[in-house]
Amino acid sequence: MPDALAAHAEAHGHSHGHAAHHPDLQHHFETLEQQKEASTLGMWIFIIQEVMFFGGLLAAYMLYRIWYPTAWSEGSAELNIQLGGLNTVVLILSSLTMALAVRAAQTGKQKALVGFLIATIALGTVFLVVKGFEYHDKWVLHHVPGLNFQLEEGQVPQIAIFLSLYFALTGLHALHMVIGFVLMSVILWMALRKRFTPEWYTPVEMAGLYWHFVDIVWIFLFPLLYLVDRAHQVQ
Amino acid sequence: MTTTALPKRTYLNHEFGIKSWLLTKDHKRIGLMYLVLVFLAFVLGGIFAAGVRAELTTPAGDLWSSDTYNKLFTMHGIMMVFFVLIPAVPAILGNFVLPLMIGAKDVAFPKINLISWYIFLIGMIVTVSAMVFGGVDTGWTFYVPYSTQASNTNVMVTGIGVFITGFSSILTGVNFMVTVHRMRAPGMTWFRLPLLVWALYATSLVQILGTPVIAITVFMLALERGLGFGIFDPTLGGDPVLFQHLFWFYSHPAVYIMILPPMGVISEVIACFSRKSVFGYSFVAFSSLAIAVFGFVVWAHHLFVAGISPYSAMVFSFLSFAVAIPSAVKTFNWTATMYKGAIWWKSPMFYVFGFMGLFLVGGLTGLFLASLGLDVHLHDTYFVVAHFHYIMVGGAIMGFFAGLHYYWPKITGRMYNDTLGKASAVLVFVGFNLTFFPQFILGYLGMPRRYHAYPPEFQVFNVLSSAGASVLAIGYLLPVLYFTYSIFKGQAAGNNPWGATGLEWTTQSPPLPENFPDQPVVTEEAYDYSKREIKVA
Numbered sequence: 001m002p003d004a005l006a007a008h009a010e011a012h013g014h015s016h017g018h019a020a021h022h023p024d025l026q027h028h029f030e031t032l033e034q035q036k037e038a039s040t041l042g043m044w045i046f047i048i049q050e051v052m053f054f055g056g057l058l059a060a061y062m063l064y065r066i067w068y069p070t071a072w073s074e075g076s077a078e079l080n081i082q083l084g085g086l087n088t089v090v091l092i093l094s095s096l097t098m099a100l101a102v103r104a105a106q107t108g109k110q111k112a113l114v115g116f117l118i119a120t121i122a123l124g125t126v127f128l129v130v131k132g133f134e135y136h137d138k139w140v141l142h143h144v145p146g147l148n149f150q151l152e153e154g155q156v157p158q159i160a161i162f163l164s165l166y167f168a169l170t171g172l173h174a175l176h177m178v179i180g181f182v183l184m185s186v187i188l189w190m191a192l193r194k195r196f197t198p199e200w201y202t203p204v205e206m207a208g209l210y211w212h213f214v215d216i217v218w219i220f221l222f223p224l225l226y227l228v229d230r231a232h233q234v235q
Numbered sequence: 236m237t238t239t240a241l242p243k244r245t246y247l248n249h250e251f252g253i254k255s256w257l258l259t260k261d262h263k264r265i266g267l268m269y270l271v272l273v274f275l276a277f278v279l280g281g282i283f284a285a286g287v288r289a290e291l292t293t294p295a296g297d298l299w300s301s302d303t304y305n306k307l308f309t310m311h312g313i314m315m316v317f318f319v320l321i322p323a324v325p326a327i328l329g330n331f332v333l334p335l336m337i338g339a340k341d342v343a344f345p346k347i348n349l350i351s352w353y354i355f356l357i358g359m360i361v362t363v364s365a366m367v368f369g370g371v372d373t374g375w376t377f378y379v380p381y382s383t384q385a386s387n388t389n390v391m392v393t394g395i396g397v398f399i400t401g402f403s404s405i406l407t408g409v410n411f412m413v414t415v416h417r418m419r420a421p422g423m424t425w426f427r428l429p430l431l432v433w434a435l436y437a438t439s440l441v442q443i444l445g446t447p448v449i450a451i452t453v454f455m456l457a458l459e460r461g462l463g464f465g466i467f468d469p470t471l472g473g474d475p476v477l478f479q480h481l482f483w484f485y486s487h488p489a490v491y492i493m494i495l496p497p498m499g500v501i502s503e504v505i506a507c508f509s510r511k512s513v514f515g516y517s518f519v520a521f522s523s524l525a526i527a528v529f530g531f532v533v534w535a536h537h538l539f540v541a542g543i544s545p546y547s548a549m550v551f552s553f554l555s556f557a558v559a560i561p562s563a564v565k566t567f568n569w570t571a572t573m574y575k576g577a578i579w580w581k582s583p584m585f586y587v588f589g590f591m592g593l594f595l596v597g598g599l600t601g602l603f604l605a606s607l608g609l610d611v612h613l614h615d616t617y618f619v620v621a622h623f624h625y626i627m628v629g630g631a632i633m634g635f636f637a638g639l640h641y642y643w644p645k646i647t648g649r650m651y652n653d654t655l656g657k658a659s660a661v662l663v664f665v666g667f668n669l670t671f672f673p674q675f676i677l678g679y680l681g682m683p684r685r686y687h688a689y690p691p692e693f694q695v696f697n698v699l700s701s702a703g704a705s706v707l708a709i710g711y712l713l714p715v716l717y718f719t720y721s722i723f724k725g726q727a728a729g730n731n732p733w734g735a736t737g738l739e740w741t742t743q744s745p746p747l748p749e750n751f752p753d754q755p756v757v758t759e760e761a762y763d764y765s766k767r768e769i770k771v772a
Binding site for chain 2: 034
């Protein structure tokens with residue numbers, strides 16, 4: 001959480017005259033443990049609101065999928081399942097490296113922490129680059145609703161709704177990835193300056209929670225968008 | 236009391252200069268900074284309301300064009316809902332007193348608290364600039380397809396402003412929730428919490444679960460209006476009613492963001508000025524949570540005439556009636572608290588009595604609108620306008636003023652003129668009823684909302700209403716004068732001018748920057764007034 005990140009400046013800037021304080025303990029907390037519990041709870045509550053945020057779009061998805069099953073099936077067939085599948089693997093790997101980064105921070109392995117953070121950022125970049133190729137293909141095929149959308153012969157018009165939701169959902173997810181990059185860069189910068197110790201590494205853990213959440217959103221989006229009626233089409 | 240001097244070192248004077256305010260992480264200063272912004276929004280929203288009421292004094296649409304009139308009521312609604320009612324009690328009073336009440340040095344995330352204020356500021360600047368440069372005319376509800384396809388006003392910019400402001404509300408909710416969970420003083424158990432804390436907690440729940448949904452709804456609206464995505468567009472098979480569902484999924488619970496915190500304030504003030512413990516403490520506490528939870532399952536009562544299925548309408552009607560139960564629990568318990576209490580007639584208590592009367596009328600007329608058959612007749616008439624103003628202005632703003640008059644001595648360390656305070660409460664009460672009661676009649680007789688002209692036979696009620704609005708304006712202006720005066724010339728209040736219970740009254744007024752000289756320890760239940768002296772004045 002940004003607040004936890006910002007902890008240092010504040011803790012270093014003020015001198016409260018309590019000699020025994022950990023430098024990362026903010027003045028309004030009693031113990032490091034209380035501070036960490038607060039950050040963790042805050043992050044989880046923030047994730048709950050994120051669920052509601054995506055939930056609005058998924059509600060629209062649900063309604064129209066029930067109304068227009070053909071559009072969903074045809075629209076889903078237009079998506080590139082190979083690239084989508086590749087991205088799913090990439091993101092799951094990035095969650096693994098993130099988890100390992102948290103573990104490295106916990107055990108005080110500074111080099112491993114930096115390495116795993118760089119790996120996480122690299123995998124995230126791969127994801128966005130692949131996503132960029134997918135978006136480009138959609139543009140070339142005139143599949144972007146509103147901007148250059150053209151129906152192919154025999155297609156149902158509600159495919160536009162499916163593709164609108166596809167771009168809204170994946171675009172919002174990509175935006176969260178970009179926010180994740182900013183977060184990770186700050187954490188990496190702090191890790192390079194050896195700011196984390198086994199005693200205090202809350203920001204790594206909070207950034208990790210966020211990263212896993214963004215990953216899990218994709219785990220839901222992939223089958224909801226790419227895998228509609230695929231078995232049916234194989235036959 | 237008159238001889239006590241103000242304390243030497245307070246949160247107001249330990250640092251000086253504009254930078255010490257703009258970069259502060261002190262919850263008390265941030266609360267005051269919200270007060271400044273909300274006050275500006277209130278003035279702006281009030282000016283728009285004055286424009287509406289001026290037009291409606293005559294049946295003909297002669298003062299403004301219908302387009303201008305549409306913009307006026309839209310901008311009145313947007314300013315008042317998003318920039319006054321939602322932040323009023325949580326962001327101003329909640330920020331100020333929540334950490335004090337639970338014996339904490341600050342909220343859990345002081346920096347995020349400051350960021351919330353800046354987000355609010357940016358959202359407000361964006362929204363106000365949309366209004367200054369052309370305005371917006373969709374109604375505060377932004378209904379599609381008008382907002383996506385027809386309106387040629389600043390829907391986009393206003394939407395972005397509302398979207399940004401929403402995150403301020405969410406972050407405040409996260410902050411308060413963690414604060415209540417993790418920052419309570421030793422001995423401050425959940426069932427020793429003041430009821431305002433319970434109310435703020437329930438409000439945070441609604442802010443966290445509801446606000447992201449309006450954010451995503453406005454996001455979809457922006458994609459559709461700006462890029463031409465088809466989500467609500469009926470020509471592509473989209474459903475405009477879906478927008479209404481999503482919109483009200485937040486905007487109905489938002490009513491409870493507005494009313495729950497004032498309800499908490501009322502519990503505090505009633506206990507203090509009746510010198511009695513709140514009757515049925517746990518019922519009042521849990522009714523706050525119940526309202527927050529029920530509030531999420533009633534939204535479709537705004538859609539009874541939008542073509543939803545009669546079966547779901549029946550369920551939503553039933554659930555809407557159910558919200559009346561926890562609301563009634565509160566009202567009855569407050570009345571029972573006053574019963575055989577030693578009522579002390581001071582300004583905050585005057586506002587409480589105003590709240591009780593107006594909220595009761597607002598709540599009961601809500602039952603009319605929750606009835607399926609009656610709603611068809613009353614939907615989109617002035618009856619609805621009157622109903623929600625009774626809840627939002629009569630309830631929420633009245634409760635906010637009760638809280639402001641109650642905590643003013645704590646905030647500034649000085650007393651205001653109590654006689655003028657009472658006069659203002661009476662003026663607001665009289666002016667309010669004069670403004671809005673005729674609108675019940677107008678609505679029942681069939682005058683629709685959002686038109687700038689109306690049949691001549693409705694004129695008498697509209698003139699009454701506009702006259703009442705001017706009385707109301709004087710009632711709201713009066714506190715500006717005596718509060719400002721009190722800052723410079725008011726008598727020093729001392730730690731606890733009301734003889735109230737609660738940790739916030741044990742520290743000096745204005746409080747220290749770190750709130751308490753030592754970590755307070757709680758040893759008694761909330762509202763233990765049995766040992767307090769009874770005051771009569």
